[in-house]
Amino acid sequence: MDKLIDLGKYIEQGINVLEESLSGLWGAIDDVISWTVEFLNDTFLAIPFIVIIALVTFGAYYANAGKKAFKKEGIKKGVSLALFVVLGLLLIWAMGYWKEAIQTTTLVIVATIIALLFGIPLGIWAARSNTANAIIRPILDLMQTMPAFVYLIPAIFFFSVGNTPGVIATVIFSLPPAVRLTSLGIRNVPEDVIEAGHAFGATDKQILFKIQLPLAKTTILAGINQVILLALSMVVIASMVGAKGLGAIVYQGIQQNDIAKGFESGLGIVVLAIILDRITQAVAKK
Amino acid sequence: MSDNRKTKIKVEDLTLIFGKRKQEALKMLEQGVSKEEILKKTKCTVGVNRASFEIKEGEVFVIMGLSGSGKSTLIRCLNRLNEPTAGKVIFDDHDITRETNKELLETRRTEMSMVFQKFGLLPHRTILENAGFGLELRGEEKAARDERAKTALETVGLKGYEAQYPAELSGGMQQRVGLARALANDPEVLLMDEAFSALDPLIKSDMQDELLEIQDKLHKTIVFITHDLDEAIKIGDRIAIMKDGVVEQIGTAEDILTNPASEYVEAFVEKVDRKTIITAETLMFKKHTALEVHKDGPKGAVRKMRSIAVDQLPVVDEHKKFLGHVWLQDVLELEKEQGKSLEKVINTNVPSVYKHYTVEEMLPLITGIRHPLAVIEEETGKFLGLVTQTSLIIEATRFEKKEVIKLKEQANEL
Numbered sequence: 001m002d003k004l005i006d007l008g009k010y011i012e013q014g015i016n017v018l019e020e021s022l023s024g025l026w027g028a029i030d031d032v033i034s035w036t037v038e039f040l041n042d043t044f045l046a047i048p049f050i051v052i053i054a055l056v057t058f059g060a061y062y063a064n065a066g067k068k069a070f071k072k073e074g075i076k077k078g079v080s081l082a083l084f085v086v087l088g089l090l091l092i093w094a095m096g097y098w099k100e101a102i103q104t105t106t107l108v109i110v111a112t113i114i115a116l117l118f119g120i121p122l123g124i125w126a127a128r129s130n131t132a133n134a135i136i137r138p139i140l141d142l143m144q145t146m147p148a149f150v151y152l153i154p155a156i157f158f159f160s161v162g163n164t165p166g167v168i169a170t171v172i173f174s175l176p177p178a179v180r181l182t183s184l185g186i187r188n189v190p191e192d193v194i195e196a197g198h199a200f201g202a203t204d205k206q207i208l209f210k211i212q213l214p215l216a217k218t219t220i221l222a223g224i225n226q227v228i229l230l231a232l233s234m235v236v237i238a239s240m241v242g243a244k245g246l247g248a249i250v251y252q253g254i255q256q257n258d259i260a261k262g263f264e265s266g267l268g269i270v271v272l273a274i275i276l277d278r279i280t281q282a283v284a285k286k
Numbered sequence: 287m288s289d290n291r292k293t294k295i296k297v298e299d300l301t302l303i304f305g306k307r308k309q310e311a312l313k314m315l316e317q318g319v320s321k322e323e324i325l326k327k328t329k330c331t332v333g334v335n336r337a338s339f340e341i342k343e344g345e346v347f348v349i350m351g352l353s354g355s356g357k358s359t360l361i362r363c364l365n366r367l368n369e370p371t372a373g374k375v376i377f378d379d380h381d382i383t384r385e386t387n388k389e390l391l392e393t394r395r396t397e398m399s400m401v402f403q404k405f406g407l408l409p410h411r412t413i414l415e416n417a418g419f420g421l422e423l424r425g426e427e428k429a430a431r432d433e434r435a436k437t438a439l440e441t442v443g444l445k446g447y448e449a450q451y452p453a454e455l456s457g458g459m460q461q462r463v464g465l466a467r468a469l470a471n472d473p474e475v476l477l478m479d480e481a482f483s484a485l486d487p488l489i490k491s492d493m494q495d496e497l498l499e500i501q502d503k504l505h506k507t508i509v510f511i512t513h514d515l516d517e518a519i520k521i522g523d524r525i526a527i528m529k530d531g532v533v534e535q536i537g538t539a540e541d542i543l544t545n546p547a548s549e550y551v552e553a554f555v556e557k558v559d560r561k562t563i564i565t566a567e568t569l570m571f572k573k574h575t576a577l578e579v580h581k582d583g584p585k586g587a588v589r590k591m592r593s594i595a596v597d598q599l600p601v602v603d604e605h606k607k608f609l610g611h612v613w614l615q616d617v618l619e620l621e622k623e624q625g626k627s628l629e630k631v632i633n634t635n636v637p638s639v640y641k642h643y644t645v646e647e648m649l650p651l652i653t654g655i656r657h658p659l660a661v662i663e664e665e666t667g668k669f670l671g672l673v674t675q676t677s678l679i680i681e682a683t684r685f686e687k688k689e690v691i692k693l694k695e696q697a698n699e700l
């Protein structure tokens with residue numbers, strides 16, 4: 001059957017125009033992201049792995065034990081996660097995937113930071129304006145129903161193969177919970193507290209920073225946790241456009257039908273996921 | 287109360303309309319169209335309808351009215367949490383309704399503070415930080431605001447709680463923090479919207495006393511909303527009664543009680559209705575001491591009576607079933623005769639009531655007797671508590687305490 005509307009062609013033309021007219025911008029974005037990712041990778045890899053394991057372990061321990069870190073109570077709370085972190089990271093290292101694990105972590109960190117940089121302000125905006133909410137809501141719904149692969153297409157159009165399209169696709173994929181939960185947290189702040197703020201002469205800025213954001217903190221942190229996990233879940237897909245790390249090994253494993261490789265790198269991702277999840281959850285609980 | 291005091295707040299023809307077609311609704315209101323009609327035609331609610339009154343400096347001005355009569359809307363117009371649709375609010379000598387946003391912030395920060403029914407405290411901040419929140423908002427240094435917040439907390443009797451969090455305090459104490467927060471700003475006017483309504487009766491009464499004490503020292507101008515007439519009479523210098531957004535009457539409690547301006551006001555201040563509403567359950571003293579016929583002998587009975595200073599007590603059996611009352615003199619006599627069981631001296635010929643009995647139904651029962659009424663469970667006859675004669679008479683009449691005592695004396699002489 002002949003096409004009645006050649007929608008794909010129009011989109012293609014549109015994207016071409018965007019790509020050409022804003023090529024400076026895409027180049028700049030590419031530079032910044034690639035540079036940041038590489039810089040972080042180099043830095044982390046320059047540190048002896050044992051130091052990093054020690055730091056992450058202590059971080060995980062402290063996140064759970066808090067101020068009671070050196071008391072019996074704190075030890076009880078923090079020791080199991082700390083143990084898991086040590087063993088898990090040592091396993092990754094022993095399997096020979098330390099470098100890839102660092103690359104994956106860097107990718108997740110960079111993507112998460114960018115997602116939060118956009119997501120939290122968008123969430124605040126959606127919470128404060130019903131119009132904004134009406135616009136943002138359906139877009140988020142659409143973003144979450146779309147298969148993750150779809151985000152690779154525009155990313156690869158604007159940026160050549162490498163870490164950048166991987167980061168960009170990951171950012172888009174993991175952005176929605178940051179927006180949603182920020183907005184939810186702010187909207188759930190009790191009306192009477194806001195009203196008290198107004199009655200005592202708070203400006204809008206004071207209402208936001210002294211009342212809404214602190215009271216929404218737990219919800220926003222839950223959102224950050226979800227962003228991180230979604231970002232991590234994208235690493236295999238991101239590797240299809242050239243992002244490096246454990247995801248790329250999994251992808252190789254699939255392509256080469258190499259069960260050992262696929263299993264080991266997959267296990268590595270799971271370990272990272274559990275560590276990141278537990279640490280952020282512990283932080284959110286405070 | 288001398289009336290040559292300065293006027294602090296003057297409200298002139300203040301109208302507030304909720305909804306989109308305000309101007310249209312306002313015009314209809316001026317033409318005398320009713321609130322219902324306006325709602326039907328424009329979907330606008332008239333919150334406050336051309337209210338005019340003056341509040342004197344140092345006065346406690348109470349606003350009363352049924353739910354939905356516009357009390358909150360009116361008080362919120364005073365600091366423009368609700369934007370008035372028409373009319374003026376003149377504070378000292380400037381019109382608050384014409385203030386720019388900046389001036390309005392300044393007014394809220396320095397001249398008027400509000401206390402809320404739901405407290406409105408910040409859960410993530412300590413009591414001290416909450417009390418100093420108003421000062422923080424207006425940019426005062428930490429040391430200075432902590433100092434003032436501390437003093438304010440002391441004023442409301444919360445010394446020593448500075449480092450705790452709101453959730454660790456009872457409702458009454460949380461509201462003290464709310465009051466301290468308002469006082470710390472040292473405003474000239476306090477706006478209190480049902481500030482004590484969420485509190486238990488006893489704590490409420492404490493808070494009222496406290497407020498009066500504070501008022502004695504600080505002489506603020508207080509606008510106080512309540513729907514509790516007793517509270518209004520206790521703390522108010524003058525009372526305004528609202529109905530459907532209109533201020534129906536303003537006057538002292540005496541004025542309003544003796545000269546109600548309309549049937550609405552009359553119904554509002556009449557307690558006649560209460561007689562048919564208040565039940566034994568509300569009035570009774572729960573878990574009142576009772577004698578247990580299978581355990582308590584005459585000696586135990588005397589002891590129990592003396593410990594709570596009464597000369598008569600209800601008696602129950604081992605299943606807590608109410609049997610009757612015994613009197614001290616009978617018990618003493620029994621003791622003299624070396625009797626062991628109270629059974630002989632129980633007066634079973636006494637009235638008892640069920641929980642749902644109203645004051646009106648109970649009143650006839652107390653004529654000719656001088657002991658409290660036992661409240662019992664309908665199915666089992668289980669003893670639940672006592673309703674005293676005094677509480678019945680207070681509920682039933684609008685007499686002063688003195689007259690109640692006289693009435694009781696008369697009853698006793700019977």
Ligand SMILES: Nc1ncnc2c1ncn2[C@@H]1O[C@H](COP(=O)(O)OP(=O)(O)OP(=O)(O)O)[C@@H](O)[C@H]1O
Nearest residue numbers: 304331332333351352353354355356357358359360
């Ligand atoms: N934001 C609003 N939008 C529309 N109508 C409102 C709004 N707030 C209040 N109203 C209406 O205005 C009228 C007055 O309400 P208001 O809250 O002032 O009553 P109230 O006397 O304080 O009652 P309560 O004793 O229940 O607190 C009511 O009919 C109410 O439904």
Ligand SMILES: [Mg+2]
Nearest residue numbers: 357358359479
């Ligand atoms: Mg109200």
